[in-house]
Amino acid sequence: MGIRTGQQYLDKLNSMHPHVVINGEVVSEKIAEHPMFRNNARTYAKLFDMQHDPKYQEALTYTSPTTGDLVNASFLVPRTIEDLGRRRRAISTWAEFSHGFLGRSGDYMNSSLTALSTAKKFFAKADPVFGERIERYYEYARENDLLATHTLIPPQVNRSVPGSEQLGGQLAARVTEEREDGVIINGARMLATIAPIADELLVFPSTLLRGTPEDAPYSYAFAVPNDTPGMRYLCRSSLYNGGSVHDEPLASRFEEMDAVVVFEDVFVPNERVFMLGRPDLCNAWYAETGAGALMTHQVVTRTVAKSTFFLGLASELADAIGIDGFQHIQEDIAELIVDVEIGKAFIRAAEVDAELSGDGVMLPHWTTLNAARNWYPKIAQRFPQIIRKFSASGLMALPGEADVNSDAGADIEKYLQAKTLTGAERVRLFKLAFDASISGFSGRESLYEYFFFGDPVRMAGALVNSYDFAPARARIREFLARED
Numbered sequence: 001m002g003i004r005t006g007q008q009y010l011d012k013l014n015s016m017h018p019h020v021v022i023n024g025e026v027v028s029e030k031i032a033e034h035p036m037f038r039n040n041a042r043t044y045a046k047l048f049d050m051q052h053d054p055k056y057q058e059a060l061t062y063t064s065p066t067t068g069d070l071v072n073a074s075f076l077v078p079r080t081i082e083d084l085g086r087r088r089r090a091i092s093t094w095a096e097f098s099h100g101f102l103g104r105s106g107d108y109m110n111s112s113l114t115a116l117s118t119a120k121k122f123f124a125k126a127d128p129v130f131g132e133r134i135e136r137y138y139e140y141a142r143e144n145d146l147l148a149t150h151t152l153i154p155p156q157v158n159r160s161v162p163g164s165e166q167l168g169g170q171l172a173a174r175v176t177e178e179r180e181d182g183v184i185i186n187g188a189r190m191l192a193t194i195a196p197i198a199d200e201l202l203v204f205p206s207t208l209l210r211g212t213p214e215d216a217p218y219s220y221a222f223a224v225p226n227d228t229p230g231m232r233y234l235c236r237s238s239l240y241n242g243g244s245v246h247d248e249p250l251a252s253r254f255e256e257m258d259a260v261v262v263f264e265d266v267f268v269p270n271e272r273v274f275m276l277g278r279p280d281l282c283n284a285w286y287a288e289t290g291a292g293a294l295m296t297h298q299v300v301t302r303t304v305a306k307s308t309f310f311l312g313l314a315s316e317l318a319d320a321i322g323i324d325g326f327q328h329i330q331e332d333i334a335e336l337i338v339d340v341e342i343g344k345a346f347i348r349a350a351e352v353d354a355e356l357s358g359d360g361v362m363l364p365h366w367t368t369l370n371a372a373r374n375w376y377p378k379i380a381q382r383f384p385q386i387i388r389k390f391s392a393s394g395l396m397a398l399p400g401e402a403d404v405n406s407d408a409g410a411d412i413e414k415y416l417q418a419k420t421l422t423g424a425e426r427v428r429l430f431k432l433a434f435d436a437s438i439s440g441f442s443g444r445e446s447l448y449e450y451f452f453f454g455d456p457v458r459m460a461g462a463l464v465n466s467y468d469f470a471p472a473r474a475r476i477r478e479f480l481a482r483e484d
């Protein structure tokens with residue numbers, strides 16, 4: 001089949017029967033028509049349609065090596081640095097469409113599956129059958145153009161003990177039975193973004209597991225369709241308030257629902273189980289398979305689009321109300337320029353210094369990407385601050401679309417005009433600033449970017465513990481030894 005159209009994606013979504021709990025309601029059919037999910041599903045449908053648009057098709061697709069159909073380029077196994085560039089162009093084509101506000105566009109999980117499908121040596125440490133299964137699953141996802149999300153962390157009940165010790169080990173999702181034909185899963189995982197509108201859920205390892213026998217039931221990787229019997233999604237309230245694209249320009253399009261995942265006697269057939277009972281390999285899942293590198297390459301590409309959005313917005317606001325010449329405004333705009341350029345440089349450096357893995361995959365340079373993913377969660381917190389600082393009371397003197405088109409329109413034209421904009425144009429721009437800096441949607445975006453790859457505190461620790469300090473320290477010792 002290969003690339004799907006938006007309509008094919010929506011039709012499949014509407015034919016599935018997940019158990020989605022939201023606002024006291026259980027939604028189990030026609031998910032794509034539900035007011036809480038409709039808009040975001042349609043935004044995702046546009047991404048699928050872009051693959052068929054002659055303007056984007058060359059960037060977004062390549063020819064499947066097995067079927068000859070066109071498939072998404074994020075499934076391309078990179079063998080050369082040019083292949084990495086090919087992948088990046090596809091990723092940035094989607095990221096520019098959403099200005100980086102879609103964190104779960106299909107290319108994110110596709111990147112993970114692409115690397116995993118090649119990591120034969122890694123899977124052979126447990127059983128080569130796992131490597132064969134994940135390659136088949138990757139091909140299934142590629143040829144059916146599936147949209148997947150993932151869920152990684154145990155419930156946040158008591159972080160001073162591992163998941164295996166919470167409530168006697170009864171809370172975190174775990175293998176409760178190993179059968180001839182598969183496994184049974186019970187318990188919960190903390191969060192899965194876009195779960196209600198995804199085709200598939202990847203339940204992969206994340207938090208560090210100890211190598212003790214008690215951790216064995218929590219050491220697994222598997223994938224299930226999002227309407228698998230026994231699986232329930234508990235959604236938060238929506239951050240989209242039902243307004244028009246004029247009044248909620250970001251939330252009305254890009255609000256991605258987050259959901260807790262509950263498993264009750266969920267059966268996972270063997271062919272969808274990719275790791276079992278090996279805490280050591282679960283802990284090495286992202287580092288040793290190359291999945292971490294290809295996923296981070298996707299994320300850094302997406303976040304450059306987002307940084308560019310904030311640079312453009314800040315510059316438009318400053319120009320509109322005539323503050324662009326003030327020094328502290330220019331200092332903040334300079335900060336945004338630097339962020340965009342650093343992001344682009346990270347990608348370029350990671351590609352130029354890419355290396356072939358033991359499985360013959362060209363992986364972008366990990367230390368560079370590791371630095372990028374430690375940097376972005378912090379600098380992204382500045383973006384809404386800068387927009388708030390520039391906009392000030394302009395974020396409150398802000399009637400809506402209905403007012404612009406009412407008798408109040410004359411007042412809006414007169415009193416809410418800007419140096420370079422009519423009243424109606426200014427309202428539209430500041431509505432965007434509002435949604436990017438103080439709306440509930442924007443709050444979630446900041447939280448999302450901060451915790452995207454996990455807790456930044458522990459990520460910093462992981463960076464320090466894995467970094468090769470030898471060359472830098474040798475230079476200090478050499479300098480201390482100099483007598484001249």
Ligand SMILES: Cc1cc2nc3c(=O)[nH]c(=O)nc-3n(C[C@H](O)[C@H](O)[C@H](O)COP(=O)(O)OP(=O)(O)OC[C@H]3O[C@@H](n4cnc5c(N)ncnc54)[C@H](O)[C@@H]3O)c2cc1C
Binds near residue numbers: 153444
């Ligand atoms: C909007 C959003 C969407 C998300 N979407 C997904 C998704 O699609 N899939 C997915 O798998 N996950 C998702 N996550 C979860 C994300 O991976 C986690 O937020 C992240 O890993 C941090 O874990 P936590 O939220 O449980 O925080 P916790 O680990 O509970 O941390 C809470 C606080 O306690 C501190 N802390 C806790 N334990 C320790 C420790 N051992 N040492 C030092 N400090 C500690 C942390 O520094 C932090 O300040 C999402 C999160 C957000 C906010």
